[in-house]
Amino acid sequence: MFNIKTSFAALFVVCFSLVKAQDSLDFFNNYRNQYSAERNLKSQFYYNPASMSGYSSTSFSEFGIGYHSEKKDIYREQLGAGDQGLKIYVNSFQKLNEKRSVWGKASYESLKQLKLKWNENLDFDRVAPYLLADSVGGDMKLERYSFAGGYSEKFNRFTLGIEANYTAQLGYRSRDPRINNTTSDLWVNAGLNYKAFREYEIGVFTRLNKYTQNSSISFVSLLGNPYVYQMVGLGYSNNFFNGGKYGVAFEELGYQVGAQINNKAGKDFYIQAIVGNSKNTKNIQINNPYFEASDLQNEQFVFEGAKFFNLNDHHRFGVFANYSASVKTGTEYGYSINTQRTEQIFERKAYRKEDYTSMFKLMYQYSKNNFTLNATPFFGHQEIKERRLYPGSGQKFLYNYFGINADFQQKLSENQALTFQPYFTKRIVNKSIWAITSTSNAAINEWVLQDYLFQTSDVSTFGASLRYDIKLEKLPAFFVSAEYQSQKIQKKNNIFVGASLGITF
């Protein structure tokens, strides 16, 4: 952790040293370039670090500190009732010259995740369903350190980009069940673009990932402790490993390879496809040795394309489409109790989760000298199928999504700006199938039913953020922002509030 903190400080110093004082006359134009809604829309385009050379024509940095609190009245128990905590972050993009760009970010978060149950692990989406779980759970304290840096350079027709991203987390609870999770997540990305014709570029990129999560759980109460489950999905657990074996290690290796075509650094159009594969292996400790309990393979495919048009200097339109598929297959290992040494007797695929999501967005942007209005209505469709064998059990959900994101940036004066970002999203359950086989544990059955009912609920989310920026002479620009979100599910409300302040330079 010391190294991460050191790196965090170093990046902050580097950002400052690279900064050239921004001309206050250009404050608003710089501001709307830095917080471009269009750039946010195509964030996956920048998975290719070679494409980061066109991220911005100017340099910018931001340092901020924020606090948020999310309290949910209704939630999936494995994900908890929200979280609250502090985040300190710095990020920077520096255009060193026409050919070279460098970027980086660092952050530290101190959070409290609320009322987790049936899940004692971090990174639920990555390790589920093979979670360490118990019926008690509780709040979990979480510290997260993240650090990333990248560099791109143009060589004649080629642009090369490299990037590394590291996140470490420590999640713990200081009362029973005393869970201690540490995670480490390293991404190394590289991309190469080739300017084939005019400003048309073709690019290829790869993203390599190594992830680990080590978990241990202990109890000090003399009053007994809850039973510890090694879950395998849909409420089922591994009877061989359940009980008093409290050490778990997840290890994942993965890759993604992608190809892109773009014109004018993605400002005219881009299309890209990404194929990925990863394998997350779970080992459980029995006394000293670790035994392999399961492998979770994740095959991914993503296609994304966007096209932008300028009607004139003021009106800009965009069409955006994204399709992503993720197929997770769990291979489980069985052991014999009838042999003197613990002996593996079977290996079989017994879990599968498929997630297919299509998203279609239209963007309209209206810009004048003193304001920018951006509105992005969207429509999406998602299909999730989750099944397991021994015994056969499953569930399926079909969702439709629609909503709109708006972004209004108003110049108040030469050195002041105000941004208002309202948004609305609706999730409609099109169809759901319940094919869950009950377990022998009533408490687990109740949780699985509650989880299913949550997933078969329509969700309406609306929220807004308001931000004020002021640039004082010979000082960096200061900002303060506030955000509120309300989510309505089954006639209950989940509330998110957040506030942050910082500087841009």
Place this chain on the structure above:
Amino acid sequence: MKKSVLLLGLVAAMATGFTVTSCSSDDDFGNSVSQTGVLTMNFTGEGIATYKTLAISIKEINTGAITEFTIQNTNAHSIELPFGSYNITVNGIVVSTDSEQINVGATAVTDIKVNATNITIPLLAKRFGNDFIIEEVFFTGVRTPDNKNYNSSRYFKITNNTDKVLDAANLIIGQSNFLTTSNDNPTPYNVNDYFPVKGVMVLESSSPKLVQPGDFIVVADNAINHSQNTSTAYNLQNADWEFPSTNPALGQVDNPSVPNVDVIFTTMGFPDMFFLHNRGFESYVIARFPAGENTGTFLQNQKYDYTYVNSAGNVTARSAYKIPNSWIVDGVNNSIPTDFVQTLTSASIDAGWTSVGSMNNDATRYGKSVRRKVIGKTSEGRNVYKDTNNSTLDFVKDSQPSLKNGISH
């Protein structure tokens, strides 16, 4: 032109991606799903003419899946099961060659990891000794009102379920050496011959202790009014025997007016310490010394030396004692639904298991016991208890202790 070529190239690349994805999203789980094998069970037994009914329960240890079915008038059955490690329990009725109906039981284990697995399961006639039965074991103990440990007040309740007067003097109570929740595959070990023990007590008495039909005796861990120490405990001062330990950590007090049992063997570190597993991982038996046997001959002849492979892969040697099955008059296996692995008695003594609590370390288990089901009353109004040598059926789990309000005959 070049733009078209580039677009075509990317479309081709994406089509490859789609193909990869669509191939992997078939509805099945791949070839490994066919990992099943056929288990053929052949049941045998001496002097059996007809295998009338056999209720078979097969539990896979990894998934916890239980397959239960009954076969009639056959001694062989085949069933297709997924690969796994299985624990088989059989309870049933056979007709002997002398046309007598006999209750039988059996337990067996097997791994299914090939296409065909054959197993021969010897059925054992259940032993009904026309003797005492274990009516109740209160092994969980109680917590104090402020949720502190209270290490005493547990008991065995042993009942005369026959229609004749029985003598309880010098009855043996044995505590299993192994646990029902794990299996280290010790060598040698033959559950059908003997019951390995880590604690043995003898209800020592120089004079007969006669127990009327339907009446009972209580052996308490100690015979005092525990409710004076903590309001949650029971008054056991009228117990027939007690087993207080001199272990100062337990803080037990000897009641001089109640005879102490003779703890003839224990592995607990104190020579008189007989301490029940409060999560219920153990089995208990009651036995009688056959003619010519006594404490001395037991300690001399029934030593049990065994080895097992420990978790580090090394062979560990241990020494305990064993009670021959022929001495045993009744037994009960206790376990936890989430952790059960094996029964520790021969199926002829107890082919099932009972429990308190639904999971390991269940905080709600305190103040609950396992008790036999009452199936009727005698003409004198005494309870008649269920005794099929299958404690899964014979006992009430999570029961209210019968001595909660003191000992009353």
